[in-house]
Amino acid sequence: MSANKLHVYNTLTRKKEVFTPITPGFVGMYVCGPTVYGHAHLGHSRPAVTFDLIFRYLKHLGYKVRYVRNITDVGHLVADADQGEDKIAKQAKISKLEPMEVVQHFTNSYHKNMDQLNVLPPSIEPTATGHIIEQIHIVEKILEQGYAYVSMGSVYFDVEKFASKYNYGKLSGRKTEDLKANTRELEGQDEKRSSLDFAIWKKAQPEHIMRWPSPWSEGFPGWHTECVAMSTKYLGKKFDIHGGGMDLLFPHHEAEIAQSCAALGHDSVNYWLHNNMITINGQKMGKSLGNFITLDEFFSGMHDLLEKAYSPMTIRFFILQAHYRSTLDFSNEALESAEKGLERLLKAAALLEKIKPTEKSSVSFEQAEENCYNAMNDDFNSPIVIANLFDLVKVINSIVDGKETIDLPNLDKLKSLFNTFVFNILGLTQEENSDNSNNLLNGVVDLLLNVRMDAKASKNWDVADKIRNELSDLGFEIKDKKDGFEWELK
RNA sequence: GGUACCUUGGCCGAGUGGCUAGGCACCGGUCUGCAAAACCGGUUACGGCGGUUCGAAUCCGCCAGGUACCUCCA
Numbered sequence: 001m002s003a004n005k006l007h008v009y010n011t012l013t014r015k016k017e018v019f020t021p022i023t024p025g026f027v028g029m030y031v032c033g034p035t036v037y038g039h040a041h042l043g044h045s046r047p048a049v050t051f052d053l054i055f056r057y058l059k060h061l062g063y064k065v066r067y068v069r070n071i072t073d074v075g076h077l078v079a080d081a082d083q084g085e086d087k088i089a090k091q092a093k094i095s096k097l098e099p100m101e102v103v104q105h106f107t108n109s110y111h112k113n114m115d116q117l118n119v120l121p122p123s124i125e126p127t128a129t130g131h132i133i134e135q136i137h138i139v140e141k142i143l144e145q146g147y148a149y150v151s152m153g154s155v156y157f158d159v160e161k162f163a164s165k166y167n168y169g170k171l172s173g174r175k176t177e178d179l180k181a182n183t184r185e186l187e188g189q190d191e192k193r194s195s196l197d198f199a200i201w202k203k204a205q206p207e208h209i210m211r212w213p214s215p216w217s218e219g220f221p222g223w224h225t226e227c228v229a230m231s232t233k234y235l236g237k238k239f240d241i242h243g244g245g246m247d248l249l250f251p252h253h254e255a256e257i258a259q260s261c262a263a264l265g266h267d268s269v270n271y272w273l274h275n276n277m278i279t280i281n282g283q284k285m286g287k288s289l290g291n292f293i294t295l296d297e298f299f300s301g302m303h304d305l306l307e308k309a310y311s312p313m314t315i316r317f318f319i320l321q322a323h324y325r326s327t328l329d330f331s332n333e334a335l336e337s338a339e340k341g342l343e344r345l346l347k348a349a350a351l352l353e354k355i356k357p358t359e360k361s362s363v364s365f366e367q368a369e370e371n372c373y374n375a376m377n378d379d380f381n382s383p384i385v386i387a388n389l390f391d392l393v394k395v396i397n398s399i400v401d402g403k404e405t406i407d408l409p410n411l412d413k414l415k416s417l418f419n420t421f422v423f424n425i426l427g428l429t430q431e432e433n434s435d436n437s438n439n440l441l442n443g444v445v446d447l448l449l450n451v452r453m454d455a456k457a458s459k460n461w462d463v464a465d466k467i468r469n470e471l472s473d474l475g476f477e478i479k480d481k482k483d484g485f486e487w488e489l490k
Numbered sequence: 491g492g493u494a495c496c497u498u499g500g501c502c503g504a505g506u507g508g509c510u511a512g513g514c515a516c517c518g519g520u521c522u523g524c525a526a527a528a529c530c531g532g533u534u535a536c537g538g539c540g541g542u543u544c545g546a547a548u549c550c551g552c553c554a555g556g557u558a559c560c561u562c563c564a
Binding site for chain 1 (some may be wrong): 515
């Protein structure tokens with residue numbers, strides 16, 4: 001891997017490639033966002049954090065990035081007995097709310113969770129319902145090009161016709177013959193010429209409450225059309241990066257490629273990036289599997305599978321400790337070790353600010369810096385970055401212990417390196433304990449510990465230990481120093 | 491059934507031919523009145539069998555186990 005160039009793993013070619021933007025200095029990135037018909041769960045945080053890391057790093061490299069992440073608020077079908085019914089509409093009926101009320105509620109909840117995870121907002125966050133006209137235009141274009149047909153008020157994409165000219169399945173490695181042999185019986189199949197075809201406009205059934213007029217019927221846009229319409233609108237007919245979860249590879253992204261190819265005559269995306277899944281007991285955590293834990297439940301600890309609450313930063317760090325293309329297995333043990341590791345990292349970051357430089361330096365950081373950049377340039381390898389940061393943690397602690405020395409230029413270098421990677425690129429934040437701002441409490445604890453200092457001075461160990469042990473039981477961590485003490489609320 | 495991918499130490503997770511991440515846990519030491527924190531050192535690996543090679547966790551083959559997608563899903 002060459003040292004200075006960003007390489008990304010392109011799902012389309014199954015290789016790491018040098019990243020070269022279409023327009024020098026600018027990057028266009030589109031990422032599939034959530035379908036807002038439920039609270040965000042741990043699985044949703046993976047692409048959000050992954051592409052946040054990528055967004056942050058591209059910006060750090062000096063690119064001007066337009067990051068588009070959509071909100072899917074219409075159109076996807078449910079999997080159970082209510083086949084053919086709109087997910088959002090179904091949720092709306094259950095809770096007797098307006099569909100847009102449901103959408104707004106879960107969008108707000110998603111935004112709150114993303115903010116807690118310190119995920120930066122995208123540059124543009126378009127909604128599917130806000131781009132019905134654009135989607136109708138895409139459908140019209142595909143019809144004009146002859147790669148779709150109208151049937152009973154719905155419009156279907158003609159996969160076999162498309163496949164006769166273009167390569168359908170190139171992203172997911174599928175062949176149309178194999179697909180034909182394996183497609184299940186689904187509702188509405190009789191309207192389609194082939195089981196492979198997919199709806200790009202769907203006529204609304206009477207019970208559908210989300211519906212829009214179109215040249216073909218009153219209905220709603222098809223499953224994969226919104227991303228094509230919105231990515232084209234905001235990033236152009238050709239853009240750099242398209243991201244999303246691996247589970248969207250087929251059919252969603254394959255269908256996107258087919259649609260933009262059919263409508264525009266060429267591919268839109270240069271680099272396809274896919275994050276892997278978070279698993280629970282080795283199995284994908286997913287809405288439809290019912291084995292998910294929401295982010296709010298993680299933050300509060302209110303779930304049977306959780307032994308305790310885990311902070312948003314713990315979740316973020318947990319995700320960043322694995323490479324984005326690997327599966328990541330949830331367990332209480334793994335989260336607790338992430339929590340402790342993160343604490344150690346952030347404590348070092350705080351200590352770093354207090355270090356006073358000396359005349360001479362026994363340490364330098366060129367190698368560490370190179371290692372960090374090489375790791376990020378090698379397909380955003382955050383676990384390697386973190387490993388290097390932990391090496392720096394050791395150095396910081398050794399300096400504080402007086403076992404190493406650092407001069408001003410090296411201290412500035414270390415601060416800049418550490419803070420850049422910990423806070424700017426990995427996007428971690430110090431989670432301030434709100435109780436620390438309580439002056440009354442601070443005064444009382446300081447008083448008790450000063451009493452303990454006096455007890456220690458007169459070798460009254462019983463009193464000294466009693467104060468320390470009982471404060472510890474209450475959740476305070478007491479650290480004796482040479483000439484005093486430090487404490488914090490755990 | 492088809493396609494793709496995975497299997498690393500007590501746990502989590504990097505690593506793609508030699509130099510063997512990192513975190514958590516555990517053990518020993520330093521410091522401390524004793525602790526905690528910190529530092530130093532240590533222990534436990536590459537699913538199985540074969541092959542290629544001077545050398546394989548890393549390449550190839552077979553076997554076993556697992557996952558994802560093929561229907562909405564991050």
